[in-house]
Amino acid sequence: xxxxxxxxxxxxxxxxxxxxxxxxxxxxxxxxxxxxxxxxxxxxxxxxxxxxxxxxxxxxxxxxxxxxxxxxxxxxxxxxxxxxxxxxxxxxxxxxxxxxxxxxxxxxxxxxxxxxxxxxxxxxxxxxxxxxxxxxxxxxxxxxxxxxxxxxxxxxxxxxxxxxxxxxxxxxxxxxxxxxxxxxxxxxxxxxxxxxxxxxxxxxxxxxxxxxxxxxxxxxxxxxxxx
Numbered sequence: 001x002x003x004x005x006x007x008x009x010x011x012x013x014x015x016x017x018x019x020x021x022x023x024x025x026x027x028x029x030x031x032x033x034x035x036x037x038x039x040x041x042x043x044x045x046x047x048x049x050x051x052x053x054x055x056x057x058x059x060x061x062x063x064x065x066x067x068x069x070x071x072x073x074x075x076x077x078x079x080x081x082x083x084x085x086x087x088x089x090x091x092x093x094x095x096x097x098x099x100x101x102x103x104x105x106x107x108x109x110x111x112x113x114x115x116x117x118x119x120x121x122x123x124x125x126x127x128x129x130x131x132x133x134x135x136x137x138x139x140x141x142x143x144x145x146x147x148x149x150x151x152x153x154x155x156x157x158x159x160x161x162x163x164x165x166x167x168x169x170x171x172x173x174x175x176x177x178x179x180x181x182x183x184x185x186x187x188x189x190x191x192x193x194x195x196x197x198x199x200x201x202x203x204x205x206x207x208x209x210x211x212x213x214x215x216x217x218x219x220x221x222x223x224x225x226x227x
Contacts, residue, residue: 028210030182030192031083033076034219035095036069037197040114073116076195079215080120083193087128092121093182093194098140099133107131117195124193132185134194136177143170171199179205186210 083090094117097103104125111118125131150163178194179202186192196202198219203212 026188028186030210030212032194032212032214034198035195041117085127085129089190090129091132091192092124092129093132093134095196097134098137100137103131103133134178134181139174175200175202176205178202183207
């Protein structure tokens with residue numbers, strides 16, 4: 001039997017039928033949405049990040065960047081609004097949201113502070129999605145300390161090789177944890193929505209059986225920025 005002739009049988013085995021009805025896909029699907037963080041997403045670091053951007057870009061440059069970010073979030077919100085959300089079968093994973101048991105409270109606090117990202121999470125939950133803690137609390141604390149120290153020292157990631165090396169190493173650890181979290185919690189027949197900054201590359205650590213979809217295209221890596 002040829003490989004092509006084996007395909008229908010393989011597809012049948014990955015699906016389940018209910019009460020003689022139509023075939024139900026039991027695969028796992030992840031909708032990967034690259035995002036740009038705003039100051040409102042960054043909690044206590046938000047003011048420092050905004051100050052750094054003002055000194056680098058100037059107020060006019062910062063206003064232009066804000067307009068670009070607003071347009072991107074309009075696209076993200078449009079994509080999210082069009083997603084079908086069957087109650088309890090869609091899990092939402094979020095960059096920077098720790099596995100801690102207080103995920104909803106964190107999201108509500110940041111949404112109240114003006115984060116479009118976190119307001120969108122609440123809207124998805126209101127439509128039936130399940131909010132998931134996504135990141136290692138320990139790694140997030142490590143990143144906060146690294147970022148705080150870099151701002152305090154006035155480090156420039158484009159020129160400071162040591163700081164860039166530390167950031168990249170930590171980013172890889174976070175990506176591995178995020179992917180493992182999705183691998184372990186996204187069940188057969190479920191869909192996930194992942195909101196993740198553009199510097200991340202978590203997709204390469206996902207189980208090969210997870211079908212990854214990029215409705216806004218692949219992440220475009222940016223060097224030296226906070227995303």
